[in-house]
Amino acid sequence: MNGELVKILAVCLIAAVLAITVKSKSAEYAFAIAIAAGILISLRLIVIIMPAIKSFDALLQNYGVETEYLLVAIKAVGISYLTSFIADSCRDCGQISLASKAEFAGKCAIFILSLPLLISVLNTAIGFVK
Numbered sequence: 001m002n003g004e005l006v007k008i009l010a011v012c013l014i015a016a017v018l019a020i021t022v023k024s025k026s027a028e029y030a031f032a033i034a035i036a037a038g039i040l041i042s043l044r045l046i047v048i049i050m051p052a053i054k055s056f057d058a059l060l061q062n063y064g065v066e067t068e069y070l071l072v073a074i075k076a077v078g079i080s081y082l083t084s085f086i087a088d089s090c091r092d093c094g095q096i097s098l099a100s101k102a103e104f105a106g107k108c109a110i111f112i113l114s115l116p117l118l119i120s121v122l123n124t125a126i127g128f129v130k
Contacts, residue, residue: 019034072117
């Protein structure tokens with residue numbers, strides 16, 4: 001992972017320098033460079049982390065642990081990262097209000113995603129009380 005981290009950080013630095021250089025001539029191209037670099041880095045990170053997630057999932061299945069909770073956690077982290085990426089991109093364009101709306105949408109999505117777990121915990125707690 002260390003070698004991959006160095007490559008990812010190098011792509012970040014190169015894209016930043018390129019975007020700054022191009023920004024004086026065309027802000028649209030600078031934004032496109034930043035978005036493209038962000039997507040490229042995100043996709044690479046997904047490829048890197050998938051084997052770890054799969055091995056953790058296999059470990060949970062070997063012990064008979066329900067993987068539903070892991071899946072919800074992974075989805076929540078994915079929503080969080082995607083929301084952060086979009087909000088930061090909006091801020092880079094000067095659209096602060098849209099960034100706030102994107103963050104609110106991400107929070108709502110995570111809440112909706114977690115509702116079945118919250119209901120399950122609540123039912124378990126009520127079962128203990130009865």
